[in-house]
Amino acid sequence: MGKQWVVYLSGEIHSDWRERIQTGAKSEGLDVFFVAPVTDHAKSDDCGVNILGKEENSFWHDQKASGINAIRTRNLIESADIVVVRFGDKYRQWNAAFDAGFASALGKSIITLHDDELTHALKEVDGAANAVCQTPEQVVDVLKYVTEV
Amino acid sequence: MGKQWVVYLSGEIHSDWRERIQTGAKSEGLDVFFVAPVTDHAKSDDCGVNILGKEENSFWHDQKASGINAIRTRNLIESADIVVVRFGDKYRQWNAAFDAGFASALGKSIITLHDDELTHALKEVDGAANAVCQTPEQVVDVLKYVTEV
Amino acid sequence: MGKQWVVYLSGEIHSDWRERIQTGAKSEGLDVFFVAPVTDHAKSDDCGVNILGKEENSFWHDQKASGINAIRTRNLIESADIVVVRFGDKYRQWNAAFDAGFASALGKSIITLHDDELTHALKEVDGAANAVCQTPEQVVDVLKYVTEV
Amino acid sequence: MGKQWVVYLSGEIHSDWRERIQTGAKSEGLDVFFVAPVTDHAKSDDCGVNILGKEENSFWHDQKASGINAIRTRNLIESADIVVVRFGDKYRQWNAAFDAGFASALGKSIITLHDDELTHALKEVDGAANAVCQTPEQVVDVLKYVTEV
Amino acid sequence: MGKQWVVYLSGEIHSDWRERIQTGAKSEGLDVFFVAPVTDHAKSDDCGVNILGKEENSFWHDQKASGINAIRTRNLIESADIVVVRFGDKYRQWNAAFDAGFASALGKSIITLHDDELTHALKEVDGAANAVCQTPEQVVDVLKYVTEV
């Protein structure tokens, strides 16, 4: 057998890019274990107040959530061999860029995934990446190549 | 005397926020040494091709630059005690969020600086910060408090 | 399946807070492995003299025990993804605050659990935490959210 | 000459123990540089709201302060060769025990300073210490011995 | 039983040295798990352009490949207990020497494998090694000795 690889999928939660990668990896029979942040947008935004109580002030509402979400994302990034960071054209996605920087400082391998039009804005993030992909299928191909036994 | 503190100023290079912080720190007599990325936008974007030769393809043009800029930013972040990350309302600023994640993984103290309207989009980055400021003057006040002998 | 999470339960050993968390996690079907210090008070205090011989002087009696207890607690904290630190209103609980600081320096995720009346005294510890809970059930909810597959 | 040693003085801010140590070290001509948290109680508690704006809720009042204070304490502990942690009989002093745990995980040398009556409650913290002192003068003697050229 | 050892086989991909080691380990019944870079020369050189698109310029052709290959080699070296580095008399093999330096900085155990005529040129690499072997069979003997239960 080979080594089981852990891949963290960071980034926008508004398209099916994660599903396409996981489905592709499965059909290729890759021994890859995928992890990701909570992808239900409202659930992720409100986890703090849902569990710890309501906050009138939106700043503290968000602080409660980010503390809890960080438990998940930091641990999963630390457990990962490869971190894939997806950027779409909507939303600020500063959390995704933050994840990329965090992973980079930990020496993790990074694959970025985005359309060509975002290239210039992502130059520093891409500069830190091992591979820059434009489609989820390319990501699967990189994983397939890298994990072959 | 006291310890000399090193503060890295990361973020948008289109306003005078760095000057306001450095001026404020100086007038308070703080023993703080400020470092920053190259803030001349064109110079920073073109440093790769200016030194290593022209690239037709903009992706490689940017890769050449980001590799060189990373020498500066990574070393300065590593040398810093505190990293201040400024977000404005223009531009993607993914490099700033990346710097924040990088600094966070290294255990650096982080101060974010941005207007309130960006709060929700910055919730994960603010969640990793020690202090969230709205004005450069607040940043100076934090530095003054933290560095008092 | 998902990743198995390891959670270290640090703090007072005079209430059933650990049992409530473990029972709650089990009924939610969470893939969490709980570890804790030795919770039998007398056994923990006397492990040094019980194994290595009696000491007349209480300082050395305690030193013998703390060395042995540290083997357990340090290794378990290092193995943990999340450290939960419980503070009650009795006892000094300096060992719990020590564990929190230890975990924080190692970059572990931290959840504190205490009544509201201790908030001001715990401000620095809570400041280092990802989440501040008031009931064991809230801790279970955080674990459930964070570990969902 | 010899190496300059950096010593962080953590703990209660309600007695003159820091002054006694610094005065003693000075009269012995020790090449020791002392650092400490902000010791003005109200200033330390209110630094968050004083700089970043008022909070009605005391939890968030304290969170604002602890984030800023952590910038100072974490950086100073990291810069220190030795961390002295003082415990008195008043107050919870969980922040001091937290500092001790933080320093311990970083491999710092630790000296605790407290009356004998607190010994049993401090057994785990003392267990992590290199020396357990009862007077500031003893701390000075340890520093003198350890730093002799 | 005993611990399972992970051994990374770095170096030239033009002889059967890896097969000889793996076959030898298997016949000795060693509990060793072998990992290696992609050993198909063309596949390795072209993985970048095969997945991410053609590059006219050979420098960028190679950069695309090395980024992807680094995902595999860095992760496998980090997972290894022992790194075996084979040098033959053909080719520059700078990637092998690079792997050896990378492994050395990470504190990995290193076994070099090469003919005697390369000894002087490899003096710094051999100086960092735990054992210098001349045949794959010697490597197997070292592994057998080191991993005995």
Added chain:
Amino acid sequence: MGKQWVVYLSGEIHSDWRERIQTGAKSEGLDVFFVAPVTDHAKSDDCGVNILGKEENSFWHDQKASGINAIRTRNLIESADIVVVRFGDKYRQWNAAFDAGFASALGKSIITLHDDELTHALKEVDGAANAVCQTPEQVVDVLKYVTEV
């Protein structure tokens, strides 16, 4: 169940102390996995020349062996949660003291095992230990206490 603990048994290979510990642990049903250096004295001393060829000079004879033995001992110490270091009254046993220092710098838990007459000579090593035992049975008791589920 509980966590499986890994314990490295370092030290003199001329008495049955390892067997007594392993037998005791087994009869107590402890979930402990024991590892150790090669304990066949001649085999350990000659592993270098046996595998890599004869050396006339005893210094190089020993260097060849120590390089290979270090592959085993360093990896096993790094994999261990606890390092037990046994000192007898014969032989210099500098390798055992070296192992103790190595383990200490890595933050491993350490248990020393020796007769009382060696106490003064071992004061620095004992000072770095979590527990100082006089019999293998005491070591088993410490392991039993520390690993209880």
Added chain:
Amino acid sequence: MGKQWVVYLSGEIHSDWRERIQTGAKSEGLDVFFVAPVTDHAKSDDCGVNILGKEENSFWHDQKASGINAIRTRNLIESADIVVVRFGDKYRQWNAAFDAGFASALGKSIITLHDDELTHALKEVDGAANAVCQTPEQVVDVLKYVTEV
């Protein structure tokens, strides 16, 4: 002023590339401190036997030297912010590639310097570099850009 940068110059010692870089940096008034291995070829090769005594066997002759040279190179690489690695067309230069890998694992910034004809053979090393230069003057330009105050 600015930060003083430390730059380690690794690689072939048969051309004047180091002098050209240092001269260039000086004329640009850069605040850069350059360090390098011992560049006297015979002195470097024979330092072991010159200090510690003759060895008949060339393998041990070289081992004595590489151990001593490693004291210098490892410490200087660790002290450096940037490591420049020069490859010429003569000699195996495995020590230079080793230095590059060592520096890479430590997270150092790397600049490679070589003619275009070596590009394919250096693809993995260049892949790990922040910048790939063809002349010492380009290296000076990178240093000038990166270190500007």
Added chain:
Amino acid sequence: MGKQWVVYLSGEIHSDWRERIQTGAKSEGLDVFFVAPVTDHAKSDDCGVNILGKEENSFWHDQKASGINAIRTRNLIESADIVVVRFGDKYRQWNAAFDAGFASALGKSIITLHDDELTHALKEVDGAANAVCQTPEQVVDVLKYVTEV
């Protein structure tokens, strides 16, 4: 000028080997800063009881001292670039071997200094060393070579 090197001199305190090295380094004009443990035997053994109070039991007498001495030795080893470890033919010197192991795990450069008759007993410690010297003058020669500007 060049880099200032810090060299820690560990080992027996019953001969003038430290003075010979420091004198030799001074006459060669080396920019080396030497540090060492407290070399007054009685002062070192009794520092614990001298400062913290008498202990009837010799074990605790020694524990008090070793805790304090460790503050000095651990900090000085961590500050050193090179650790020289001297072994004589008298005394157990387990503290010296411990220091060597500690330094080795931290990746420090190590030079051992001892007569040839101790070679076999020191094989593991010498195996971890960069250079094995027989006279203090040889140590000076190594330092001179390694630190040349």
